Amino acid sequence: MSDILIHFDQGVLTITLNRVNKKNSITASMYSDMAIAILEAEQSKDTRVLVFQGNETIFSAGNDIGDFLNTPASNEEAPVFHFLKGIATFSKPMIASVCGPAVGIGTTLLFHCDLVYAGDNAAFSMPFVNLGLCPEAASSLLVPRMMGYHRAAEVLLMGDPFLAETALEMGLVNRVLPPSEVNAYAQKQAARLAAKPMSALIATKRLLKSSQTEEVLLRIKEEGAIFGRMLREPAAREAFGAFMEKRKPDFSKL
Numbered sequence: 001m002s003d004i005l006i007h008f009d010q011g012v013l014t015i016t017l018n019r020v021n022k023k024n025s026i027t028a029s030m031y032s033d034m035a036i037a038i039l040e041a042e043q044s045k046d047t048r049v050l051v052f053q054g055n056e057t058i059f060s061a062g063n064d065i066g067d068f069l070n071t072p073a074s075n076e077e078a079p080v081f082h083f084l085k086g087i088a089t090f091s092k093p094m095i096a097s098v099c100g101p102a103v104g105i106g107t108t109l110l111f112h113c114d115l116v117y118a119g120d121n122a123a124f125s126m127p128f129v130n131l132g133l134c135p136e137a138a139s140s141l142l143v144p145r146m147m148g149y150h151r152a153a154e155v156l157l158m159g160d161p162f163l164a165e166t167a168l169e170m171g172l173v174n175r176v177l178p179p180s181e182v183n184a185y186a187q188k189q190a191a192r193l194a195a196k197p198m199s200a201l202i203a204t205k206r207l208l209k210s211s212q213t214e215e216v217l218l219r220i221k222e223e224g225a226i227f228g229r230m231l232r233e234p235a236a237r238e239a240f241g242a243f244m245e246k247r248k249p250d251f252s253k254l
Contacts, residue, residue: 004033011048011194012187013041023061024054026105028071031079038086048194048201050090051186052109053097056119056179062104065243072231073224080105081224084137087112088216091202093193097186098122099179101161108137110172111146112216114205117186118164119179124172127159131243132235132251134226138219141212146171 005016015037017024041047054060073080087094087109096110099119107124110116126143128135135143135156144152147170155162164176177185193201230236235254242249 002033003027003030004037006033006037008047010191011046012051012190013037013044013047013049014051014053014187014190017052017054017060020055020058022064023058023101024106025061025064025067027064027067028073028079031083035079035082035086038083038090042086042090042092047092048198049093049095049190051095051097051190052113053183053186054099056099056182057121058100059098059102059122060104060106061101062106065240069240072228074228076221076224081220084220085217088138088220089213091205092198093190093201093205095186095190095193097183098124098173099182101125103127105137108135108139108142111137111139111142115186115189116173117182117189118167118173118176119182120164120176121179122164122167122173122176123161124163124167125159125161126156129157130159130249131239132233132237132254133230133239134223136220136223136227138216138223140223141216141219145212 001018003019005018007014007016015034019025038050041050093115094113095115095117096113097117098110100121100123102110102122102124104126107126126135126139134140140156143156147155151170164173167173168176235251238251238254239249
């Protein structure tokens with residue numbers, strides 16, 4: 001079975017992360033599949049709303065470390081950058097349904113969504129610094145704008161998880177529900193949006209986001225360049241080596 005499921009119904013295209021046995025960690029091929037689906041949804045007159053969802057127990061553990069080390073995103077043509085550009089410029093409503101852990105890209109992609117619904121078991125984290133890396137997906141720009149500087153500094157510098165109620169209070173999610181209800185609720189909201197006039201939805205979203213779109217794309221590019229450089233440096237090598245060896249990293253000399 002595919003690691004990414006694509007389902008279309010009455011104007012709503014749903015992208016489901018379907019690699020639960022690997023905690024929905026994302027590989028380059030999964031980024032490629034999602035980027036293609038997003039581009040097709042953007043161009044399709046039939047697709048009116050895009051929904052991301054995972055499993056009731058896990059949204060995504062972030063990048064698949066083994067795959068990431070074997071196929072690093074070395075340039076802007078890497079699948080992950082096509083995916084990031086796709087979510088950053090998608091002109092139609094975009095919804096995320098999040099249950100369980102949402103790590104790294106599992107959290108940063110949410111800042112590009114228009115509506116986010118979370119299970120009360122959701123736990124969000126952006127542990128880039130803990131891996132010897134910098135933020136990605138323009139999160140260094142979008143997180144402080146949403147949360148304020150000090151909260152953004154805490155979640156990005158410390159890298160600790162924060163739970164659904166905190167995410168609700170911060171403004172990252174719109175509503176918290178029991179995990180068994182989240183995907184259905186997101187689909188219900190998507191159906192409501194799909195029934196509205198498309199021209200009005202697109203115009204409203206453009207007005208909401210137009211002031212930052214160019215800045216977001218530039219920040220994605222800037223973060224990507226720094227991220228790629230840091231990936232080759234000792235701190236990241238130690239962090240990833242420790243992860244693969246199931247030990248605590250030692251940054252005392254770095």
